[in-house]
Amino acid sequence: MNDRHAPSADGVRQAAEILNGAAIATPLLENEWLNARAGGRILMKAETLQHGGSFKFRGAMTRLSRLPEAERARGIIAWSSGNHAQGVARAAKLFGARAVIVMPEDAPAFKVAQVRAYGGEIVFYDRYRDDREEIARRIAAEDAMAIAPSYDHPDIIEGQGTLALETVNEAAARGLSLDAFIVCCGGGGLTSGCATILEAISPATEIFIAEPEGYDETWASIRAGRIVKADISKKTICDALATPAPGAITFEIMRRLVKGGFTLSDAEVEEALAWAFKYLKLVLEPGGAIALAAVYHRKIRAQGRTIALTLSGGNVDPGLFADILARHG
Amino acid sequence: MNDRHAPSADGVRQAAEILNGAAIATPLLENEWLNARAGGRILMKAETLQHGGSFKFRGAMTRLSRLPEAERARGIIAWSSGNHAQGVARAAKLFGARAVIVMPEDAPAFKVAQVRAYGGEIVFYDRYRDDREEIARRIAAEDAMAIAPSYDHPDIIEGQGTLALETVNEAAARGLSLDAFIVCCGGGGLTSGCATILEAISPATEIFIAEPEGYDETWASIRAGRIVKADISKKTICDALATPAPGAITFEIMRRLVKGGFTLSDAEVEEALAWAFKYLKLVLEPGGAIALAAVYHRKIRAQGRTIALTLSGGNVDPGLFADILARHG
Numbered sequence: 001m002n003d004r005h006a007p008s009a010d011g012v013r014q015a016a017e018i019l020n021g022a023a024i025a026t027p028l029l030e031n032e033w034l035n036a037r038a039g040g041r042i043l044m045k046a047e048t049l050q051h052g053g054s055f056k057f058r059g060a061m062t063r064l065s066r067l068p069e070a071e072r073a074r075g076i077i078a079w080s081s082g083n084h085a086q087g088v089a090r091a092a093k094l095f096g097a098r099a100v101i102v103m104p105e106d107a108p109a110f111k112v113a114q115v116r117a118y119g120g121e122i123v124f125y126d127r128y129r130d131d132r133e134e135i136a137r138r139i140a141a142e143d144a145m146a147i148a149p150s151y152d153h154p155d156i157i158e159g160q161g162t163l164a165l166e167t168v169n170e171a172a173a174r175g176l177s178l179d180a181f182i183v184c185c186g187g188g189g190l191t192s193g194c195a196t197i198l199e200a201i202s203p204a205t206e207i208f209i210a211e212p213e214g215y216d217e218t219w220a221s222i223r224a225g226r227i228v229k230a231d232i233s234k235k236t237i238c239d240a241l242a243t244p245a246p247g248a249i250t251f252e253i254m255r256r257l258v259k260g261g262f263t264l265s266d267a268e269v270e271e272a273l274a275w276a277f278k279y280l281k282l283v284l285e286p287g288g289a290i291a292l293a294a295v296y297h298r299k300i301r302a303q304g305r306t307i308a309l310t311l312s313g314g315n316v317d318p319g320l321f322a323d324i325l326a327r328h329g
Numbered sequence: 330m331n332d333r334h335a336p337s338a339d340g341v342r343q344a345a346e347i348l349n350g351a352a353i354a355t356p357l358l359e360n361e362w363l364n365a366r367a368g369g370r371i372l373m374k375a376e377t378l379q380h381g382g383s384f385k386f387r388g389a390m391t392r393l394s395r396l397p398e399a400e401r402a403r404g405i406i407a408w409s410s411g412n413h414a415q416g417v418a419r420a421a422k423l424f425g426a427r428a429v430i431v432m433p434e435d436a437p438a439f440k441v442a443q444v445r446a447y448g449g450e451i452v453f454y455d456r457y458r459d460d461r462e463e464i465a466r467r468i469a470a471e472d473a474m475a476i477a478p479s480y481d482h483p484d485i486i487e488g489q490g491t492l493a494l495e496t497v498n499e500a501a502a503r504g505l506s507l508d509a510f511i512v513c514c515g516g517g518g519l520t521s522g523c524a525t526i527l528e529a530i531s532p533a534t535e536i537f538i539a540e541p542e543g544y545d546e547t548w549a550s551i552r553a554g555r556i557v558k559a560d561i562s563k564k565t566i567c568d569a570l571a572t573p574a575p576g577a578i579t580f581e582i583m584r585r586l587v588k589g590g591f592t593l594s595d596a597e598v599e600e601a602l603a604w605a606f607k608y609l610k611l612v613l614e615p616g617g618a619i620a621l622a623a624v625y626h627r628k629i630r631a632q633g634r635t636i637a638l639t640l641s642g643g644n645v646d647p648g649l650f651a652d653i654l655a656r657h658g
Contacts, residue, residue, distance in 0.1 A: 027356045029378065033446070048610040049358065110607065117362070274647070278439065281377040281612040281643035314610035318603070318658025322651035329647025 007154045007253065009200030012161035012193060015062040019162055022094065023058055024050050028170045028308075033279055034295065038302035041176065042295055045167050046311050048282055052114070054240075054313030055163055055190055056087030056150075062159030063148045064091045072097050075145045079132040081107045083240055083313050084150040089120030100145065102136045108317050151189030152247025161193025167308050168202050178205040179305040182262070182291040184312040185209035185218050186241040188250030194310075195257035205308075206259045208300065210290040212238040212269065218246045218254065219261025227251055237266040237320075240287035240313060262294040272296045273321075274328035276311070283321070288313035336483045336582065338529030341490035341522060344391040348491055351423065352387055353379050355492075357499045357637075362608055363624065367631035370505065371624055374496050375640050377611055381443070383569075383642030384492055384519055385416030385479075391488030392477045393420045401426050404474045408461040410436045412569055412642050413479040418449030429474065431465045437646050480518030481576025490522025496637050497531050507534040508634040511591070511620040513641040514538035514547050515570040517579030523639075524586035534637075535588045537629065539619040541567040541598065547575045547583060548590025556580055566595040566649075569616035569642060591623040601625045602650075603657035605640070612650065617642035 005011070029044045047055040064072060075098030078088040085101045092099035099120040103112065104127040115122055123139065125132050140147050149156060164181065171178055181198060183191040191209050198205050209218055214234035221228045229245045236242050246254060264272075269286045272293035276284050284292070291309035294300055300307065334340070358373045376384040393401060404427030407417040414430040421428035428449040432441065433456040444451055452468065454461050469476050478485060493510065500507055510527060512520040517538075524536050538547055543563035550557045558574045565571050575583060593601075598615045601622035605613050613621070620638035623629055629636065 027378075032380065049356070051361065053608075053610055277612055277647065277650075281382055283606055283610040283612060318606065318654040321606075322654045322658070325647040325651045329651070 005154050007157040007161070007192065007196050007249065009197050011154065011158035012165055012197040015058070015158045016162045016165055018062055018065045019058055019159070022061055023162070025166055026050055028167060029280065031279055038295055038307070040302040040304055041306040042302065043167065043171055043176070043306065043308040044280070044292065044311050045163055045308065046282060047163060048284055048288055048311050048314030052083065052086035052090050053315045054083035054087070054288065055160055055310070056083040057090055058162050059156035059159035059189060060084065060087035060091040060148055061094070063153065063155040064095055064097065066155050067146055071146055074143065075099060076148050077102070077136050077140045077145045078148040078150065079136045080150050081239070082111045083315055085111065085115045085120065086118065088148045089115045089118035093119045100139060102132045110317065111315060151187035152249050154249065156189050157193040157196065157250065157253070159193065160190040161197045163190065163310065164194035165197050165201070168198070171306070171308065176306050178202055178308050180206045180208060180300065180307045182208045182210055182294055182300065182307065182309040184241065184287055184291045184310050185211050186287070187243040188218055188246040188254050190310065190312065191258065192250040192253035195253055199257055207257055208260045208262060208294070209254070209258055210262045210264060210294040212236040212241050212287070212290060213263055213265045215242050216261060216263040219263070221246055221251060222255045222258055222261065225255065237269060238287035238290060240285060241290065262299040264290050264293045264297070268297050269293045270324045271328050273324055277325060282311065283314045283316065284311055285313050285316035334483050336486040336490070336521065336525050336578065338526050340483065340487035341494055341526040344387070344487045345491045345494055347391055347394045348387055348488070351390055352491070354495055355379055357496060358609065360608055367624055367636070369631040369633055370635040371631065372496065372500055372505070372635065372637040373609070373621065373640050374492055374637065375611060376492060377613055377617055377640050377643030381412065381415035381419050382644045383412035383416070383617065384489055384639070385412040386419055387491050388485035388488035388518060389413065389416035389420040389477055390423070392482065392484040393424055393426065395484050396475055400475055403472065404428060405477050406431070406465050406469045406474045407477040407479065408465045409479050410568070411440045412644055414440065414444045414449065415447065417477045418444045418447035422448045429468060431461045439646065440644060480516035481578050483578065485518050486522040486525065486579065488522065489519040490526045492519065492639065493523035494526050494530070497527070500635070500637065505635050507531055507637050509535045509537060509629065509636045511537045511539055511623055511629065511636065511638040513570065513616055513620045513639050514540050515616065516572040517547055517575040517583050519639065519641065520587065521579040521582035524582055528586055536586055537589045537591060537623070538583070538587055539591045539593060539623040541565040541570050541616070541619060542592055542594050544571050545590060545592040548592070550575055550580060551584045551587055551590065554584065566598060567616035567619060569614060570619065591628040593619050593622045593626070597626050598622045599653045600657050602653055606654060611640065612643045612645065613640055614642050614645035
């Protein structure tokens with residue numbers, strides 16, 4: 001497959017074969033208190049338990065696997081302040097390939113340490129002065145390295161889509177079909193991958209996205225029928241979802257398949273995160289708790305329905321987590 | 330089966346049938362960083378994801394299921410400040426039976442609320458003045474209710490043992506056999522149940538216990554060949570493991586089958602708990618992190634070996650958790 005193929009259900013299935021054994025088939029959790037609150041069955045895909053603490057390894061591994069061997073041997077480059085960086089570094093390590101990650105100088109120390117632990121080389125940039133994509137593309141050109149975009153690439157999209165494939169299969173093993181699927185949405189890699197496979201294997205499942213206040217530009221774009229940009233000067237607690245706009249590829253998929261969007265405030269996300277601490281015993285980062293927040297705050301009709309959602313990541317600064325517990329514990 | 334039967338592997342297997350569908354077959358997690366640190370394969374049974382946030386539901390459900398229906402209809406009584414209380418209340422709720430829990434007046438508000446949410450009736454006592462067991466036995470006699478001891482009962486022991494049965498089966502599905510199994514140990518219900526089934530289905534597995542400083546009386550008892558009591562005035566962060574002594578039944582099993590004991594300090598447990606936050610994305614209570622602490626702090630030879638351990642519970646006060654993150658994050 002090349003960079004220009006359209007993401008497809010078969011591509012997701014092939015990515016699942018690549019990931020078999022390399023990624024963790026994360027558990028699909030259910031909680032009796034949340035079910036009672038919602039009046040339905042809520043199935044939570046605990047991707048926070050994935051290698052690197054988020055779903056990002058799925059796409060990165062798929063991208064690396066599909067590179068021609070000679071190209072892969074020259075290494076891969078990505079820009080990311082967090083979860084995607086770890087996913088790319090881990091995938092490269094499995095192939096013994098070089099990974100260069102362009103990260104902001106003020107990236108959390110834990111994330112920097114994790115990228116290094118996976119053997120990734122870090123190039124720091126000043127987020128107020130430099131263009132990280134320009135830096136990355138210059139290095140890629142100089143060293144003839146492939147790029148792993150964080151969402152707008154067919155391999156990345158298909159890799160992330162394996163999450164929904166596993167979810168549908170696990171639900172079916174429990175005799176359940178999904179009425180709805182809610183995805184934590186930043187640039188749309190996870191959403192469009194999940195939507196692509198759901199359309200093929202579970203076409204009756206309604207697909208929703210959950211976005212943070214100030215960064216709900218994906219749902220705004222879908223409503224407008226064209227890409228609308230977020231004002232990236234706005235603050236959000238969901239750092240992993242603070243993307244300026246959906247991608248060109250992801251937008252085309254999402255505009256066709258996403259049925260609705262939910263916008264959650266910082267406070268709503270924090271409450272869901274604290275609830276997950278107490279009742280799920282899971283560590284979620286704010287962006288990873290936003291689909292749960294949509295159910296917890298009853299943004300979706302759940303009565304009598306079976307709804308799956310993504311708990312997409314858990315890479316959160318301990319100090320921030322402690323602060324949220326203090327406010328909502 | 331009656332109160333006097335000796336715990337057996339067949340009893341554990343029968344308990345597993347009772348729990349099939351009622352308890353969660355919790356995931357067996359593995360983490361690449363811990364494996365690298367240990368130099369072996371570390372398999373962690375994430376019982377923090379069980380109903381009620383700990384393994385205790387297994388034993389409580391087994392006990393309730395085996396009561397004659399007429400007796401069960403009169404209800405069950407237990408004394409516990411935490412995890413066992415939730416397990417008993419949930420099991421009783423499933424049978425529509427009354428549950429009375431004798432809890433200290435100063436029990437954490439979250440645990441009190443959870444017992445009530447499961448429909449349990451709470452009788453408070455003053456932990457400095459009253460004898461909780463005497464209160465419970467008086468109510469049991471007056472209302473002709475059965476008692477669910479927190480560890481020293483064959484049904485409880487066999488119910489907890491299902492955790493090791495699942496662990497061995499899941500490890501086998503991955504092509505692994507267990508060189509060692511480390512259990513978080515308070516009164517020994519979990520340890521003796523796990524030891525009973527491991528002796529039958531995985532006799533080469535060495536069984537170890539992990540206990541907190543000041544409450545390592547089980548290993549002290551095993552070494553002495555008789556029950557030695559802990560000084561219960563000592564403080565420990567592992568409230569769930571602050572038992573005064575192993576039980577009569579659990580001790581006889583453990584003295585025969587437990588190969589060694591590890592004693593962990595509060596600081597060592599806190600460090601493991603903070604590590605689990607960062608790398609496992611799991612919320613553990615201190616007592617639930619102690620077997621992990623034994624591996625993390627290299628108390629056991631792990632090089633080239635496959636070692637299973639219990640992450641036995643996650644019911645921790647948010648304030649305490651935040652404090653630990655502040656100290657070790």
